[in-house]
Amino acid sequence: GAVVSQHPSWVICKSGTSVKIECRSLDFQATTMFWYRQFPKQSLMLMATSNEGSKATYEQGVEKDKFLINHASLTLSTLTVTSAHPEDSSFYICSARSLLAGVLNEQFFGPGTRLTVL
Amino acid sequence: KQEVTQIPAALSVPEGENLVLNCSFTDSAIYNLQWFRQDPGKGLTSLLLIQSSQREQTSGRLNASLDKSSGRSTLYIAASQPGDSATYLCAVGGGSGNTGKLIFGQGTTLQVKP
Numbered sequence: 001g002a003v004v005s006q007h008p009s010w011v012i013c014k015s016g017t018s019v020k021i022e023c024r025s026l027d028f029q030a031t032t033m034f035w036y037r038q039f040p041k042q043s044l045m046l047m048a049t050s051n052e053g054s055k056a057t058y059e060q061g062v063e064k065d066k067f068l069i070n071h072a073s074l075t076l077s078t079l080t081v082t083s084a085h086p087e088d089s090s091f092y093i094c095s096a097r098s099l100l101a102g103v104l105n106e107q108f109f110g111p112g113t114r115l116t117v118l
Numbered sequence: 119k120q121e122v123t124q125i126p127a128a129l130s131v132p133e134g135e136n137l138v139l140n141c142s143f144t145d146s147a148i149y150n151l152q153w154f155r156q157d158p159g160k161g162l163t164s165l166l167l168i169q170s171s172q173r174e175q176t177s178g179r180l181n182a183s184l185d186k187s188s189g190r191s192t193l194y195i196a197a198s199q200p201g202d203s204a205t206y207l208c209a210v211g212g213g214s215g216n217t218g219k220l221i222f223g224q225g226t227t228l229q230v231k232p
Contacts, residue, residue: 006161034218034219042224043222043224044207044222045222046219046220046221091159093161093162097218106164107218107220109161110161111160111161114159
């Protein structure tokens with residue numbers, strides 16, 4: 001099946017620093033990638049939709065200058081949390097969608113990245 | 119605005135029992151509905167995807183049904199096993215434009231006791 005990877009799997013950083021998270025589709029080309037965040041014991045909340053070669057579309061309430069998304073190729077999207085603060089600590093999960101992935105519109109999820117900001 | 123609700127929030131059953139997880143959504147104009155499994159601290163594993171034109175999908179011991187008109191889906195797990203213990207999430211794919219956006223429910227945390 002389609003595989004999506006994320007790197008790093010976990011990261012601890014100091015308040016005020018920036019952190020970059022990578023999301024890669026390993027065996028298919030992802031025309032669209034999605035970024036979610038998940039707080040403990042809560043469900044996933046969509047942050048933004050990333051289409052290759054164009055600007056990301058952010059959900060209401062998500063600061064685009066704080067969460068920078070780049071989708072430079074059909075297999076890689078990055079999320080950069082700029083000037084991270086403790087309230088940004090969360091589980092960040094990406095997903096990838098390809099019309100060639102076997103089932104129209106099915107999304108495949110990465111394993112997630114645990115971000116802890118001290 | 120689409121809202122997805124899952125009931126119950128938590129469920130504990132003895133091994134071997136058949137069980138049903140429920141998912142309801144407020145806007146019936148959906149593109150598809152997907153059931154996922156999430157183990158603690160891990161990402162999501164897709165279990166079943168039902169297109170809006172379909173009524174059910176089956177995979178092994180899992181069967182998912184979809185009733186768009188009533189805004190409901192159920193995930194049936196037959197002969198539950200301890201390895202089925204996880205959080206089960208349902209997610210609804212938006213209706214118009216095929217944007218791919220998924221709206222998630224809060225999940226049902228299942229514990230299957232040996």
